[in-house]
Amino acid sequence: MNGIAKKENASIREMIDQNQRGNLLRGKIERLIPIFLMLLASLSILTTIGIIWTLFSETFEFFRRVPFVDFFTGTVLKPLSQNPEFGVLPLLMGTVTSSLIAMMVAAPIGLMAAIYLSEYASPKVRKVVKPALELLAGVPTIVYGFFAFTFVTPLLREFIPGLQATNILSPGIVMGIMIIPMIASLSEDAMSSVPRSMREGAYGLGATKLEVTRRVVIPAALSGIVASFVLGISRAIGETMIVTIASGSTKNFTFDITQSMQTMTAYIVEVTGGDAATGSTVYYSLYAVAMTLFVFTLLMNLLARFVSKKFREEY
Amino acid sequence: MTLLHERIKEKPLTIVRNESWAKPIYETNGLNLWYGTSHALKNIELAINEREVTAIIGPSGCGKSTFLKTLNRMVETATDVSISGNVTFKGNNILGKAMPVEILRSKVGMVFQKPNPFPKSIYENVAFGPKVHGIRNKAMLDNIVEESLKKAALWDEVKDRLHKSAYGLSGGQQQRLCIARCLAIDPEVILMDEPTSALDPVSTHKIEELIRSIKNDVTIAIVTHNMQQASRISDRTAFFLNGEVIEEDRTTTIFNNPSDKLTDDYINGRFG
């Protein structure tokens, strides 16, 4: 028995040694795999280059026709009129206003929901509520747009008589609702990554849940929470369909949230109007606005990264 | 031996009187604990005496930490925990609703295996407990912080950088800071879970010294995997295995004359 085993084993060793010599070619082929995979990985860089190049080259043409300063300081946007004006401020106003409204809804509710999920909810409740929130996050924005336009606006008009049928308030609120799951989930991640030991330290001193949350967990997770807010804003800035459907296309430079306002994204939809026609200044303005939008959201994303990296506590 | 036993049987009153300092502050009765369906503590019957050091030993995963955390109900912060039986602290069953955990924990401090200071200054770490319990007076807080750090033998090392981050301290200093943080709420019991296992010889020595110096004021229950440490610092030792107490006795007895084969095996490193 032992003898057989010995012999068998000897042959395993030999076979392995033999196979390994034959495997040299295989090894060479394997060395090509990372190169191929790297090519795939570089596609993402190519995408970025594509975006920047696409936006930049046409934006460049736009600024040859419309002075840079006029674009960024103009409060009137009349792209199609006989005497067109290309001030981007009305669009920035619409974008900023709707995003702020959204954040006023999403930040407190999202954060409190995150606190509930991370600190209070039993695993059973969490098991139900988290996927349900994910469902909320998975609702397409066009559906939210429909909801804002056909339900939230009429509902709000019951309470706010001056509210127009298309206005910035209702899509702002609905965008906020849309962003809640994102803020809740990112903040919850940040809070649950605060080590248990830190919480235990505080509980061990007789602190209540609220005190542990307020004095230990939130300060420790602050960078992640702030980052989730910034990403939320960025998401709101980039949101298109809700505002397109529910806020109309008035290029209003106003602080009145009961009015119709146009965001940068809705402007892009309006101008492309199903397909943009090449050549005109209006056509180029589309790219200038898209570039502004892109830079805006990029800065937000970088800020979020910076915040969560720079101010992350070293536990 | 037999004689001794008989004498004890005859004179229980005398013994209690003799060892009157050994009054149990904690007693558990048929304590069972489950994480989900896994039975982590099985029918634990154990007393922890006031102003003694009780060591809890046993191989990894036997339930030492779980038991310790049951004593201040910290175990309940884990998910899906169920408990049956009684744990009395100074005669009150702490598992009932009668006593809010926050009050219990203000009387029972805890020190963990890995030092876990808050990401705040040294001062704020020590002042955290008193602040939570409503002490706002600055002078009083200053005083508590100083006293606690002194008791934890850390004052001299940190007095010049009280308002620097606690993360700048070495591992051993952090652990003493955590002990100071405990002492700041003037607890009656301190539970320690392998407080020196991540520390170097010098720090270990300091903490053992510290334990000796405070044990006249505070009851201490300490989990350790270092049997020599248990024998050096504890008065009584309980040996856990698979969620059960296999043996519990005076430390000298456990180490020199254990009555259970398993205890003997473990102490002599035949497993674990």
Add this chain to the structure above:
Amino acid sequence: MTLLHERIKEKPLTIVRNESWAKPIYETNGLNLWYGTSHALKNIELAINEREVTAIIGPSGCGKSTFLKTLNRMVETATDVSISGNVTFKGNNILGKAMPVEILRSKVGMVFQKPNPFPKSIYENVAFGPKVHGIRNKAMLDNIVEESLKKAALWDEVKDRLHKSAYGLSGGQQQRLCIARCLAIDPEVILMDEPTSALDPVSTHKIEELIRSIKNDVTIAIVTHNMQQASRISDRTAFFLNGEVIEEDRTTTIFNNPSDKLTDDYINGRFG
């Protein structure tokens, strides 16, 4: 400490010469290892003798696992590792480009602290190594699986459920399965990293038996935190502290007559 180093540097030759049956299969020379900027192994000079059991002991974080993983270059799978010095396996420096790691690792098996079977059947676990190395013949694989499980003293317990998931086994069985998986590629050395620390007394005993039964065929390097285990099963013992080898000698010498105060402190549980 510096003195210590020098003393060790002088020693190895004498040892090798004196005990001519103890031919080193591994030798390290000025081995240094960094994780990023943290210096995890410092100037290690150590030999591991063929067909002996070498125990590596030391407190948590001292570099035991790191050293073990250097021997089959597994340590390089971590990110940002840099190594200097030499490690020779049967006279060849394995840190050079000369020997592909795959070949080295087919000769040097490894068993980890936590049993780590693949999420596959018992059979597939054992057959994994041979398959990876190009053995496809079903009868031969069957044979290898059976022999390996027998050597690991697991055959009788699993022969009726070879195609069931390995996760259905107990911890001790899983660990023996991992040893069987190693044996299936007929290694010359097996590296074991605290292979029994998560196991019960009976399983620990079984694995120690197993080590004894295979040590005639295979060289074994075993990391353990259980000093009695080291003294029971090893021929030589190396004591690590803070990334350095403080002392290395015959096991009986280390335990009965260590030449370094730190070794003595550690063995007698004054820290760790």
Add this chain to the structure above:
Amino acid sequence: MNQLSEQQHMRRTKVRLFTNQFSKVIFMLSAFFGLFVLTVLLVRVVSDGIGSINFSFLTGKLSTQPERAGIMGAILGTFWLMLVVAPVTMFVGVGTAIYLEMYAKKGRLVSFIQTNISNLAGVPSIVYGILGLTVFVRILDLGNVVLAGGLTMSLLILPIVIVASQEAIRSVPNHLGEASYGLGATKWQTIQRVILPSALPGILTGAILSLSRAIGETAPLVVIGIPALLIPFPGSIMDRFTVLPMQIYYWTLDASLVAEYANLAASTIIVLLLTLFILNSTAIFIRNKFG
């Protein structure tokens, strides 16, 4: 607490406990607020839309006449779109994730790619629309066909697929890889035989979730240009197409032209949400069952 009398301490603790309970209720309401809105939205949509859902609506061709209109074209369009998006994103996404997690040396390049990917994830979808319009529709001259839309959508969800796959690969316990390397397996063998099988549930979950994102996405297609009336069913990736969200968009806008369109939009929303619900449930099922 020696510094406070027992009574004071007790009283203060009661206040603290009450505050704790009270805020718990507030936090709970916040967590359930989203669910409440979701319920309202569903009730609203279902009550508007359920009436016009029937067999001929689901299988019929698009029409300007509400009673004749069907959404099979949009359903097939969505299907064809996914036929482009799914393979492209799986192949590129998983490949990229393997490269980043298993091969790339952690350094400047990797962290650059990583930053780049997470920035791409934050680029508004309408910008991808412009990219798709410029590159696929115009420069590559594909026109506004399924392939152009599909490639645009692929770029849009690629970052999500990459990140999800990376997480899935990263969450394969280290010790499995170590066991495989320890037996002398090469890197690719380890990836193929150990890492990918274990990561597969996570990868699939991420892929399904991002596909459902693509199914619900409207803005990029608005930019690329989808005809308001397109009756024939698409039959290949080179055909023009419409998808469910576009149909919802047009019918919502046209409700002022023909009031019944609002109900058709609601019905289409039901179909869309049901599709996404099934996909998401599948993903959650896979995650819970195998994850």
Add this chain to the structure above:
Amino acid sequence: ACGSDGDEENSSGKNKASAQAGADLEGNVVIDGSGTVYPLMARLAEEYMVNEQENVSVEVSRAGTSAGFKKFLVDNGTDFNDASRQIKDEEASEADSLGIEVKELKVALDGLTFVVNKDNDWATEMTPEQLVSIFLADSTVEKWSDINPDWPDEKINAMGPNENHGTYEFFYESILDKQDMKSTINLQQEYSTLVNLVSEDKNGIAFFGFGYYVNNGDKLQAVAVDFGNGAVEPALDTIAEDGAYADFTRPVFTYLNVNHAKEKPQVKDFAIYVMNNINKFAGETGFAPIPENEAKENISFLEGLK
């Protein structure tokens, strides 16, 4: 400048054959342009595909007249561009320079309709001058009471389609006589938005094509216009060629790329179908029919193409 410079003769049997050959055509026909004309063209496209050529795919989009022309006047542009105004000179010369031969096909008549809220019980009848004064930049009218002291002392919220639309241009060029519009006018891309705005705003007033009004008759009321002979409601008969509302009536068109019609039989076939059937569907989509002889002329032109 309406590009009717194609050769008029040549009505060969070959073309007839292809028109009557039933389901033997395939390929697609791409239509973009006016949102006003969209419902009519979409209806025709659908009927054509259902009843005539099921293998031809007619795609109808509606970017607006002007935006549509931009897509029409490029290489490989759209086949038809619907328009709620006539092609402009610069558009026609753009076509010439691209070598695109354009044929104007008048398809129907649309009455520019002013709509107000259902609850508006004062401004139900107005003169053209009053209407214009609401929109003109140079006018002082801000409130209803500025038009008629009996009317409410409330601000008028005037709105209309934006510059993408032919409706805007018709209003601007033919009704306002190219005088500037108030900058406060709420211009929208989507007609649905306008309908909603007015139906929910007691002080709202908007203008758009008659079709959008008839489809929303339950939500809006049209302003009857007094052109001098008493107030006239816009209706299918009043907006017809010589109807009482004719002053605010305009023809709507679709412009055909003749080169495409020559190259692609399905484009030509569809164009003929449109002219043959246009008057059948005009009424139900809110347009008045064009005179039969105009349709016939176009048909013979189309059939002559090859």
